[in-house]
Amino acid sequence: MPTTSTRPTEGTDADVPILAGAVSGFIAAGLALGVAELLAGFTTSVPPIIESVGDYVIENGWQTLDNWSRETFGSGQKRALVTGITVASLVIGAITGVLSRSRPIVGPVVFTLFAVVGGLAATQDELANATGGWIVSIVAGLAGMGALALMLRSARHITPTSDSTSRLSTFVSERRRFLTTSVAAGFTGLFSAMVGNSLRQQRNIEADRAELATQLASTDAASPATALAPSGSLDDVPGISSLVTSNDDFYRIDTAISPPLLDPDTWTLSIDGMVDDPYELSFSDLLDMDVVEAPVTLSCVSNEIGGNLVGNAIWRGVPLIDVLERAGVHDDATQIVGRSADGWTAGFPTAAASDGRTALVAFAMNGEPLPLSHGFPARLVVAGLYGYVSATKWLTEIELTTWDDFDGFWIPRGWAKEGPIKTQSRIDVPRRGDRITPGPTAIAGVAWAPTRSVGKVEVRIDEGSWIEASLSDELSDESWRQWFHEWDATPGDHVIQVRSTDGEGETQTAELADPRPDGATGWHTVAVRVED
Ligand SMILES: Nc1nc2c(c(=O)[nH]1)N[C@H]1C(S)=C(S)[C@@H](COP(=O)(O)O)O[C@H]1N2
Ligand SMILES: [Mo]
Numbered sequence: 001m002p003t004t005s006t007r008p009t010e011g012t013d014a015d016v017p018i019l020a021g022a023v024s025g026f027i028a029a030g031l032a033l034g035v036a037e038l039l040a041g042f043t044t045s046v047p048p049i050i051e052s053v054g055d056y057v058i059e060n061g062w063q064t065l066d067n068w069s070r071e072t073f074g075s076g077q078k079r080a081l082v083t084g085i086t087v088a089s090l091v092i093g094a095i096t097g098v099l100s101r102s103r104p105i106v107g108p109v110v111f112t113l114f115a116v117v118g119g120l121a122a123t124q125d126e127l128a129n130a131t132g133g134w135i136v137s138i139v140a141g142l143a144g145m146g147a148l149a150l151m152l153r154s155a156r157h158i159t160p161t162s163d164s165t166s167r168l169s170t171f172v173s174e175r176r177r178f179l180t181t182s183v184a185a186g187f188t189g190l191f192s193a194m195v196g197n198s199l200r201q202q203r204n205i206e207a208d209r210a211e212l213a214t215q216l217a218s219t220d221a222a223s224p225a226t227a228l229a230p231s232g233s234l235d236d237v238p239g240i241s242s243l244v245t246s247n248d249d250f251y252r253i254d255t256a257i258s259p260p261l262l263d264p265d266t267w268t269l270s271i272d273g274m275v276d277d278p279y280e281l282s283f284s285d286l287l288d289m290d291v292v293e294a295p296v297t298l299s300c301v302s303n304e305i306g307g308n309l310v311g312n313a314i315w316r317g318v319p320l321i322d323v324l325e326r327a328g329v330h331d332d333a334t335q336i337v338g339r340s341a342d343g344w345t346a347g348f349p350t351a352a353a354s355d356g357r358t359a360l361v362a363f364a365m366n367g368e369p370l371p372l373s374h375g376f377p378a379r380l381v382v383a384g385l386y387g388y389v390s391a392t393k394w395l396t397e398i399e400l401t402t403w404d405d406f407d408g409f410w411i412p413r414g415w416a417k418e419g420p421i422k423t424q425s426r427i428d429v430p431r432r433g434d435r436i437t438p439g440p441t442a443i444a445g446v447a448w449a450p451t452r453s454v455g456k457v458e459v460r461i462d463e464g465s466w467i468e469a470s471l472s473d474e475l476s477d478e479s480w481r482q483w484f485h486e487w488d489a490t491p492g493d494h495v496i497q498v499r500s501t502d503g504e505g506e507t508q509t510a511e512l513a514d515p516r517p518d519g520a521t522g523w524h525t526v527a528v529r530v531e532d
Contacts, residue, residue, distance in 0.1 A: 011157055013101050013152045014101055014102055015156045016101045017155070017158065018101070020151075020152075021099075021152065021155070022097050023097065023151075024147075024148055024152050024182070025094045025148060026090050026091075026093050026094040026097065027185045027186045027189065028093055028096075028148035028151060029090050029092065029093025029094070029144055030093070030190070031143055031192075032089075032093075032140045032141060033049070033089055034191070034192035034193035035139060035140040035144075035189070035192050036049040036050070036140035036196075037050075037192060037197060038192035038193065038196035039139060040136055041199030041200050043129070043132055045128060045132050046129055046136050047122075047125060049137055049140065050082050050089075052118065052121035056121045056124050056125070093148075096111075097148060097151075097152070100148065100152060101152070107145055107148045107152075108145055111142070111148070112145075114141045115142075116137070117137075118137030118140065119133055119134040122134065122136070147185045150185070151178070154178045157170060157174040158178050198258070198261070204261075205263065205376065208377075209369045209371075209376060212369040213369050216364055216367070216368070233472050233473065233482060234444065234470075234482040234483075235482075237429070237444045238442065239430075239442075240444045240446070240482055240484070241445070241446045243312065243473075243475065243480075244314060244475075245313055249311070250313060251300065252373050252374065253300045253309060254344070255342075255344055256394075259372040259393075259394065260340070260342045260394045262341055262377055262394055262396075267378070267396070268280045268282055268396070269281045269378065269395060269396060269398065270396070270397045270398070271327040271397075272398075272400070273399035274329065274330040274333035274401060276328030277326075278327060279326060281323065286317075286318055286363060286378065289318040289323075290318065290319070290322060291316060291317065292316070292318075292360070293364075294315060294358040294360070294383075294478065295476050296312070296381055296450065296476075297311070297383075297448045297479050298310070298313070298387055298391060299386055299424070300386065301386040301387070301518065303515065304515060305426075305512075305520050305521075305524050306427065306525075307426075310426075310446075312446075313365050314366050315358070316363065316364035316365075316367070317360035317362030318360065318363075319360060319361075320336070320360060321353045321354050321359065323398065324353055324398070327400075329400055334350050335347045335348070335401050335403045335405070335406060336350050336353060336398060338390070338397070339395070339396060339397035339399060340392050341394040344392065345406075346380075346388060346389050346408040347389065347411075348385055349403070350400070352384075352390075357382070357384055357478065358383040359380075359381070360380070360381045361380060362375075362379055362380070370393075375392075375394050379391060379392060379393040379395050380392045380395055383450050383451050383478035384420060384421055384450045384452075385421060386419035386420075386519060388408070388410045388415060388419060389417075414516055414517055415518070418518070419518060421449070421450050422449075422508070422518075422519045422520075422521060423454075423501075424448055424520075425447035425457055425483070425523075425524060426447070426498070426524050427443065427444075428445040428446065429442055429443065430442075430443065432526050432528070435531070436528055436530045438490055438491050438530055439489060440486050440487070440488060440489075441486070441487045441530075442484060442487075443459055443485045443496055443498075444484040444485070445483060445524075446483070447483055448479075448480035449503070450479070452506070453474060453478075454471070454474065454481040454501075455500075455502055457471060457481070457498065457500045458499055458500070459487075459496065459497070461495070461497075463497075466499070467485060469483040469484055469498075471483050471484075477503060483500075489530045491530050491531060492529070493528070494528050494529075495525060495526070495527050496527075496528060497524070497526075498523060499523045510523050
C-alpha cells in the first residue's frame with residue numbers, strides 16, 4: 001500500500017478516540033455473538049451461548065429477575081431475556097473497547113470471561129454438549145478478541161494531529177480504514193448470526209415436521225391412493241419415471257432463495273376478499289376438517305418438451321371447496337388467489353374449486369408432511385393447472401376476487417393468465433447418447449393430461465407408423481401414466497418419437513411451441529445410435 005510512507009509513526013491504542021473505542025468494542029462483541037450463533041447453527045448439540053446463558057439465568061436462582069421478567073414479559077420471557085443479554089453483551093463490549101484504549105489487557109480479559117461464561121452456561125445446560133459448548137465459546141471469544149484488536153489498531157490514526165495536507169489525507173485514509181474494518185467486522189457478525197439462526201430455525205421446523213409425521217401416520221386418514229400406487233405400475237422398467245414421484249425426486253420451482261420457515265403452531269390461513277365471513281384457520285383446525293387424498297400430476301409451465309419439471313404425487317389435504325364454503329363465497333367472485341408467506345401469488349378461476357377436479361389445501365405429500373421446499377406446512381394443489389397459476393406453497397392467505405382485479409406473480413412477467421396443463425408425453429428411456437445394442441430394447445416413459453386422463457400413447461421410429469404403447473394403470477384421470485414399448489433395435493441411427501392422446505380423444509399437437517406464455521408443445525424426440 002503506498003499510504004505506508006505517509007502513515008505517521010506507529011501510534012498506540014491510547015490514540016484511539018473514545019467513540020471509536022466504543023464502536024470497536026460494540027462490534028467485536030457483536031461479532032463474537034454472531035460467530036457463536038453460526039457455530040451453534042451447525043450442530044444439534046450446542047445451543048447459542050446467549051440461550052444457554054438465558055436458561056441459566058432462568059433456572060438458577062436469579063428468582064427476582066425471573067419473577068419480575070415473567071410478570072413483565074409473560075410468555076415472551078425467554079425472547080426478552082435473550083434480547084437483554086444481547087444488549088448487555090454489546091454494551092459491555094463498548095465499555096471494553098473504551099477501556100482497552102488505555103489498558104490493552106482489558107479486551108483479552110473480558111473476551112476470556114465471555115468464553116468462560118458461555119462455556120459454563122453450556123455445561124449447565126442438560127441439552128447441550130459441554131465440550132461443544134466450550135469450543136464454540138472459546139472460538140467466539142477469540143474472534144471477538146481479535147476483532148477488537150484489529151479495529152482499535154485501525155483507529156489509532158483517525159484523529160488528525162496537525163493540519164498539514166499530508167496529515168489530512170492520512171486522516172481521510174485512516175478513517176476509511178477504520179470504517180472498512182468496522183463495516184467488515186459488523187457484517188461478518190450479522191451475517192454469521194443470521195445464517196446460524198436460520199439453520200437452527202430450520203432444524204426446529206424439521207422437528208415440527210417429524211412430530212407431524214408421527215401424527216399423520218397414526219391418524220392414517222383413509223389413504224387408498226397410497227395403497228394403490230405400486231400395483232399396475234411399470235416401475236420395473238429400468239430408467240422409467242416411477243408412477244409416484246418420491247418427495248426427494250419431485251422437481252422444485254419457486255422464487256424463494258430459501259424456503260420460508262413456518263411454524264405450524266403459529267401458522268394461520270386466512271380466507272378473505274369477496275366472502276361473507278372472512279376467517280382464519282389454524283393448522284390443527286385444518287387437520288380436524290374432512291381430509292382426502294388424491295394422486296395429482298403437477299407440472300411447471302416452464303417445462304420444455306422432454307423436460308423433468310413435472311411429477312406425480314399423492315397429495316393429502318382438505319378440499320378447497322370446504323375451506324371456501326365456511327366463508328361463503330360471493331357469486332361474483334371469479335378468481336381464487338393464493339398468497340404465500342413470502343408474498344408470492346397465483347390465481348385461478350373460482351370454478352376450479354367446485355367443478356369436480358381435485359383442488360386441495362394440501363398438507364401432506366406421499367404420506368409425509370409437505371417437505372419444506374414443497375410448501376410446509378400447507379399449499380394449494382389444483383389438478384390440471386400449471387403450478388404458476390395454482391400451486392401456492394407456504395400458503396397463508398386465500399383471497400376471493402374477480403378475474404380482472406388481480407394478476408398473480410407471473411402474469412405481468414409475460415405468462416398467460418390461464419394455465420391449463422397441456423397434454424404431454426416424455427421418453428425416459430433410451431436417453432440421447434445411450435449405448436444401445438441390437439435386439440429387444442425398452443422404450444418407455446410417462447404421459448400426462450391431468451383432468452382429461454391419458455387415453456393412448458403412441459411411439460414411432462424413424463417417422464414410421466405409430467405403434468400403441470402399453471400403459472400402466474391409471475391412478476386417476478389427474479395422474480400421469482407410464483407407457484412402454486419393446487423395440488427390436490437394428491444397427492444404425494434412429495429417431496424415436498412419442499405422442500399421447502387424452503381421454504377425450506384429443507392428440508397432442510406436433511407443433512413446436514416454447515414454454516412461454518402458456519406451456520410448450522411438440523412431440524418429444526430422441527435420437528439414438530444402435531451399435532454392436
Ligand atoms: N410460494 C410460492 N409457491 C409457488 C411458487 C413460488 O415461486 N412461490 N412457484 C410455483 C410454480 S411456478 C410451480 S411449477 C410449483 C412447483 O411446486 P414444487 O416446487 O412443489 O414442485 O409451485 C408453485 N408454487
Ligand atoms: Mo412453474
